[in-house]
Amino acid sequence: MFELIATICLWYTTISPDKPLCFVNAQVLTMKFESESGCHLVLNDLVRSLDADLRARQVGMGLVCTPVEDEKPTIGETPGVTDAPHE
Secondary structure, eight states, rough: OOEEEEEEEEOOOOSSSSSSSEEEEEEEEEESSSSSHHHHHHHHHHHHHHHHHHTTTTEEEEEEEEEEEEEOOOOOTTOOOOOOOOO
């Protein structure tokens, strides 16, 4: 199993005008892949789809396909957490 991991950097922010403000190891929660090649196909599609918009906003994003080491719960699968309203 493979998953997409993103690093997202914002340039020229008021909080950090001299250095990019980066968020590291952002897991794309809804995407898991049986093979590395399948992961790379989606990664390449995302790059093509997002490139112009990210450049216009001065945002950089690095994506990498990594093996899933252990199955961690994702949103909606977290024990004790449901989408059902409380009664």
